[in-house]
Amino acid sequence: MTNPLRFARFAFAMLIAGCSCVAVSSANTVNFGVSITKKSTASISLSTSTFTWANITDSSTTSLAADNNSASANVTGSVLTTYSSGSGQISVTSPANIVGTGGGTLPINALQIQCTGTAQTGQTFNAASATALTASASTTCASYAAGYYTPISFKLLMFVDDSRFPADTYTSASGFALVASAT
Amino acid sequence: MRFSAHVVAICALTCLLTVAPALALGVASISLSSGTLPVTWSNAGTTDTYLVTDSGNALTVGGTMQTTAVSGSGSLTITSPATITGSHGAPLSPANISVTCSGTNVSGQTLVASKTPLVAGGSITCARYSAGFTSTTVSVTIHFFLNDQNIRVDTYLSSAAAFGIVATAS
Numbered sequence: 551m552t553n554p555l556r557f558a559r560f561a562f563a564m565l566i567a568g569c570s571c572v573a574v575s576s577a578n579t580v581n582f583g584v585s586i587t588k589k590s591t592a593s594i595s596l597s598t599s600t601f602t603w604a605n606i607t608d609s610s611t612t613s614l615a616a617d618n619n620s621a622s623a624n625v626t627g628s629v630l631t632t633y634s635s636g637s638g639q640i641s642v643t644s645p646a647n648i649v650g651t652g653g654g655t656l657p658i659n660a661l662q663i664q665c666t667g668t669a670q671t672g673q674t675f676n677a678a679s680a681t682a683l684t685a686s687a688s689t690t691c692a693s694y695a696a697g698y699y700t701p702i703s704f705k706l707l708m709f710v711d712d713s714r715f716p717a718d719t720y721t722s723a724s725g726f727a728l729v730a731s732a733t
Numbered sequence: 734m735r736f737s738a739h740v741v742a743i744c745a746l747t748c749l750l751t752v753a754p755a756l757a758l759g760v761a762s763i764s765l766s767s768g769t770l771p772v773t774w775s776n777a778g779t780t781d782t783y784l785v786t787d788s789g790n791a792l793t794v795g796g797t798m799q800t801t802a803v804s805g806s807g808s809l810t811i812t813s814p815a816t817i818t819g820s821h822g823a824p825l826s827p828a829n830i831s832v833t834c835s836g837t838n839v840s841g842q843t844l845v846a847s848k849t850p851l852v853a854g855g856s857i858t859c860a861r862y863s864a865g866f867t868s869t870t871v872s873v874t875i876h877f878f879l880n881d882q883n884i885r886v887d888t889y890l891s892s893a894a895a896f897g898i899v900a901t902a903s
Contacts, residue, residue: 575903576761580794581894583771584817586825586879590886591779628779633823633885697823697885699779 590636592730594627594702601708613662613680613709623706625665625691631698631732638694638732639676640665640702644683645725650718658685660714665691667704672697680709688729702730759902760799761807766872768792771893774879783831783848783878792898795872798842798862800902807862807902809834809873811846814895815854819887827851827896829880834859836873841866848878851896862902 601616601623616623629638642663648656662680672695683689691706706728773787800807813827834846841863849857860873875898 575901576759577899577901578762578796579812579900580763580765580792580898582765582792582896582898583891583893584830584877584889584896585771585773585775585891586777586817586884586889587775588777588881588884588886588888630779630886633819633821633887635821636886699883699885 588630590630590632590638590732592627592629592638592640592732594625594629594640594728594730596706596728597624597626603710603712606710606712609713612711612713614712616708616710619705619707623708625702625704625706625728627702627730629694629698629702629730629732631694631696633697636696636698636733638698638730640691640693640728640730641688642683642691642706643688643727643729644685645722646686648720648722648725650716650720652718654716654718654720656715656718656720658683660711662709662711663689663691664707664709665704666707670700672700675704680707682711691728694732698732759801759805759807760797761900761902763794763796763798763809763871763898763900766793766795771891772877774881777879777881777884779882781879781881784881786877786879789876791874791876793872793874794898794900795870796900797869798866798871798900798902799868800862800864800866802865805864805866805903807866807900809859810856810899810901811851811859811875812856812897812899813851813853814891817889817891817895819885819889821887823885823887823889825884825887825889826853828853829884831878831880832857832859833876833878834873835876836860836871839868839871842868842871844873846875850880856899859898 631638644658659682661683663677664680665675665677674693676690769790798807817825828850831848831850834844843861846859
């Protein structure tokens, strides 16, 4: 014959065990990973296609500003360099010396560039003051450190040393380029 | 003495047999039913707030969700690591990734994430389930979007278990 008291104790134990079990919730996890690749890029634009000196009347100014320097020589865009190991630069490439309509020669190194704007961490203006160009070569305007991502916005100014070429009309419809690169 | 012991025993058994079924365990069991891992953006740009994954890849999880009547609840949450470090050392916050959770309209299921940014080192709720919800065919699709505007140039690959889709039920 079953002892009622022992049976009651057993029943209480079962109840407590049951209540303990039902307090537990259920959880289940599906794990996943992500892969993201962002590549170095360089993309710029220049707000003018021509720098003009329409009326040079002397031959003694070593850095005569182009007529449209202040108005429209804005460089904008982006240079994104790889974190910790990348680099970038914006350069001006030049043609050979320019021959005038009357046969005079304007040496490319009579032309100068200046790159100027608001200071940005990781951006260095290599041509912070008027810097002579080199015929058939490139001149660095600005360079960028690893991990650079700030939007590009500065002015490219041009000057000419009018003491270094004879009176004539010089036109170079092409041959100069502003080149941006990044790694 | 004998009478009271019997009464106690009967009460205890009655309670065990009637209360326990009402407090049935919540059950949450899901698995990945479709989608490609890892979730990939192979060509992040610079201007997108919500860049879709390569080929629009999304993850669908499905399974069982059962919550206790009256007092239970359930959820699908997405957990994220504190940061992801690129191969060149650049840090990327999971908060640059947003998710939208979608699925068939089911009574008791509420999909609560719509282009919701993940929380670095935390979690967001994707779906909630009300008390008494019972389904063995729960299916939720998670679309991922990347805000690539402030991400440094680098290649980021998290561990396969860095993120989690967690189903819970009580």
